[in-house]
Amino acid sequence: MTEDEAVRRWREAAPAAVLLDGFHALKHALRFGGDVAVAVTTDKAATLRLAAELAPDLTGQLTDRLTEVSAAVLRGLVTRVHPTAVAALAARRDRAANLAVLAALPRRAPVVVLDQPRNLGNVGAVVRLAAGFGVTGVVTTGDLDPWHPNVVRSGAGLHYATAVEHRTPGVLPPGPLWVLDPEGADLRGAELPDDALIVFGSERHGVSDELRSRADALVALPMRARVSSYNLATSVGMALYHWSATSRSPLVPGRP
Template identity: 70%
Template sequence: MTDSPAPPPPSGGDTVLLDGFHALKHALRFGAEVRTALTTDRARALDLAAELAPDLTAALDALLTEATPEELRGLAPRAHPTEVAALAVRTPRPANLAALHSRPRTAPVVVLEDPRNLGNIGAVIRLAAGFGATGVVTTGTADPWHPNAVRGAAGLHYATAVERLDLDGLPPGPLYALDPEGEDIRALTLPDDALLAFGTERHGLSTELRTRADHLVALPMRPQVSSYNLATSVAMTLFHWGGPR
């Protein structure tokens, strides 16, 4: 199912919508500048903080403003079940590019070629943050900072470098592209400075990206099974990179 990119709700240019308590929690933990945070039930939100994020209780106490349901939906039209929404400053592009192009790089960069499903993008960013990847680069038209992607990532865009680039602007490093005709990943050691490239959800790698690849890599798969979900493929690849050396 394709989640077509749609215009985000008005959010002030350089700000991004944090939809839900967990997105706000992660953004704060990884240094986001939060400009506005609303909730329809401040006491409930602070109880949630005490239970799930005691390290942030004081910060949330100072930040959260109680709002009516109508005011909250003015910020987040599709309100999260936690009834919390916030606006945070988007990580500046120069800072993300500096992280992606840093040398030596101690963790891979995930490259998603022309992804279309914003939920998939968010899920991959969440995985990259969890594994400590340097960042996630997307090509194509979908904005990886779209509110639907930020929602899918639970605000973890601030824990890794997330940018949209064209293929000519990819960071340096050996390019390992996932392809069914590649070498079994179990026979390989993925270097820390690798670019791990994944093709589109429907068509796989483009000819251009496949040609650019230094290595084609295949995930183990039972015969007659056609493919894995994009986020599953990324998870398997990052787990292989981060496993026992």
């Protein structure tokens, strides 16, 4: 594809597409079946060397898909050029398919529910954790769009590795609600079910009264006295590690 063709395709796809900002976002989208419309870089040879080191399984796809463009052209396509000088556009993962995955029972892994999250970067970090732990998906409530460009950026393209959707509290996926709450029982003594919805509130406000009142179980993370709270993504990581350590999770240590 020529530079002019890549620019034309970018402009055609941009209104409905998801921005993949940087090499790792493109890598993960391709690895997990994302429908990538166009991918550009200012140095194709350098990007392919990076792929040979970090993603040799994708070298062939990247050779075919990447178009080299000038630095000026790339700056005109994106608001901020990633340090890897790679950018791409992809279709959002199919929403109907996501909702079907989230609704299906029985599950082999929980669903993470973020109740009215506020920070876009934190939500992206949670998506990254969810993908790494192989959970069924991430659901948000409230006003934040979990496919916002800043969420996708901080999630490094791993929205394509798990089901990420927005729902209202009244139409959450099925399954028992395990709510993280300071007044709950110590999580270390609990065994999180594989079909659970693990619900996390924001650092400042916690879980809403509506979801807390519907909880099948309240559990709390261990924390030193007088410390106010953990970061949201840290809390999710701790809970998912506990789940993976006490479940039949097939995860094994490995290089990302």
